[in-house]
Amino acid sequence: MARPEIPVTLSSSSIFSLPPQHVFGMAEDLGYDGVEIMVTQNRWTHDPTKLDELAQRHSMPIHAVHAPTLLFTQQVWGSAWTKVARSADLARELGADIVVVHPPFRWQGSYALDFADGIRDIMDATGVIIAVENMYPWRVRGAEIQMYLPDYNPIPQDYDYVTWDFSHAATAKMDSLAAIKLLGSRLAHVHLTDGSGSGTADEHLLPGYGHQRVTESLRYIAASDYDGAVCMEVSTRGQKYPGHREEMLAESLAFARKYLARNTPSEGEQ
Template sequence: MPDQENPPAGGAAARCAGIGDEAAQDLEGQLGALRALGWHSIELRSIGGTALADLTPQQVHVLADRLRRAGVRAVCLDSRIGNWARPVTTPFDTDLAELDALLAQCELLGCRYVRVMSYPNDGLPPGEWEATVLRRLARLARRAEAAGVTLLHENCAGWAGDDAARMLRLLNEVDSPALRLLFDTGNGVAHGYDAAALLHDILPHVAHVHVKDARRTPHGAAYVLPGDGEARVTDCLRTLLDAGYRGAFSLEPHLAVQPHAGLRADTDAAHLFVAAGQRLAHLLTRLQQPAPAPGAP
């Protein structure tokens, strides 16, 4: 497994992070949820309902100062590049501008990961869709590499979102140390594939992990506490730990917040986030306990 720069070590709390806006829209609420869990790592997606790349430089300086004073580090910045709202026909300049903004933020925040996806199709022939995705991500990765930042492709929306062979082809074609994979435990339930099986195929290339769980319903995915659904979260965590994964386990519970569905944090979001975080920490603690010696009572 790849080593993350300055990877977390120690107990479950040291391995855990959370996507802050799943707990609250405002930064103080996001930090409060982390404090309640005893965590010191955050994944940033939006502040006050504003996407990171749309923050002003002054707002980013305030954010960086507040994180420093709280003793919290940013482990990943979540972009909108290639996501469910930006199909392959989106002007590429939009994504280049977003990446440039986030690369500047990475420098200020001491963060080295930016989450991306691989562009849902929007009427292009399959071959043209593939070629456009590969060309765009190669350009983005070169730009990130020059800044010392790594792009993390998530198993979510886009050309390589649910297909291990395509993910591996993407990595091979782009051929850059600045492109790795982000594995989300729960996306398979939402998108109709076996994420635990996919993990086995991409395992050596996983540099960051999102944790969520869900059950399938006639109306789509119903999100639940980690371990209570059909995503085989415990199996995925065990697979990662057994393989020597050293990065963060970043909570994205979707219990109150689902950006793709237009659901934002409400008064219950922090409570649900903390409950999901406690469950994640419990699962990790249990998995990291040494096995009993043979013959032990």
Template sequence: MDSTQADATAIGGGLHHPVTLSTSSLFPESTASAFEVAARLGFDGVEVMVGIDQVAADVDALEKLRDYHGVPVTSIHAPTLVVTQLVWRGTGHWDKLRRCAEMALALDCDVVVVHPPFRWQGDYATGFVAGIAEIRRETGVRFCVENMYPWRTPAGEYAAYRPTWDPTDEPFEHLTLDLSHAATAQVRSLDLVRAWGDRLQHVHLTDGQGSFRDEHLAPGAGNQDADQVLHHILGHGYTGDLCLELNTRAADSRADRERILADALAWTRDRVAESGRLAPQPS
């Protein structure tokens, strides 16, 4: 794995591994709420979803939240979702990624999560593979391209992403695994991580049942064998973040939302500790 990744350290016969919280897990609450909850529940850091609110696009505000709550920012999610396209309006796609890199470096991290572009995004889409390699060299930041899924419609599947929703066969140096996206694509996350090897640099730890909707369930609540995925990657040297990116919008209250996140954090840390006691799986 990349030597710049955070080290996992042995504690009590198991492993302490960075388990972080995506600010999107608090939506529709604010970025500030995510820092508050991450600190209270004991997460090791946060991933900032740029575009969730104005604060998420303001590096000075993020620095203040980081320092006040004592929770580091460990990754930045670029505003590449359909609903975040208007963030930094008037800025080109590549310049948005450069701003994300500048934000990451200012906040002392070096991971930017980016979705493959939509087919209708012109030169950004057609030049994406070469452009990601170039911006990595230019900034020194790891741009971890995330697996997505085909859009399923009554008329059939629609290939919305270019060059593809599945980065496996593309020459990206760094990749993000999202287990919910794998479920929506009706593929196995375990197959992806075995195929990716050391290119796996970031994980959105979540789950899904294979619905046409991107569900973002708690890990273990879907069909992606999240425990086996953790056992495999940790047994093969993965030291990057395990970022909980969950959909908690159905929560009835802040207390209910925090319970969902606390349970997922405990589930993850239990599996990490268990993986530290087990022999690695064969490749």
């Protein structure tokens, strides 16, 4: 029996310079299968009614919600646990499968101490999967600074579910293919992007433009029993002319479709 193809969704952070409602029309026009909404200071990202109306209008389901657990969203939705809980409630109201969260910052002591158990409690209460995203060490003058507790690498941690981001892996100088193999069934969500790994920047390059083993990783995922989505989370801030952003996102989608294809017939079946 043919297995279902893996959905490829578009993160609202990929068009961060535009209001989040633009992601739905762009995803529809380019042929994506859904969207991921990053909760930010923009009120549209807080409102399930408005988001659901957009999803219905454009026939673009919201597959994931990215909780406001970044540095630039520290003022959104109050305390750390409130951010996670409200994100899970929002995802449940929208019918989204996944909430993406970052690991705790080092100054969030009590939150970090109970993090794994706390997200399990919220998952049990809401029925929403919470997948902790891999991050990377911060470096100053060549020295690493521990910004996340217990670590930026989720693989050895007691997390039931993980989101894997190729750009973060590049910055951390990690091998994504090896990591994905180690994660196995704990891999619940993927941020498709790339990175050169040559500096300290989190680049979010288009897939195939960096040095991560993205092609091999996608083929491995396609051959596995993975039943989540792959979300395009790339930077389009370097657009050079009108329509360039759309070209970048269309190229990235074609890349994902090519290497995630599951049911392509063999030569003898064509």
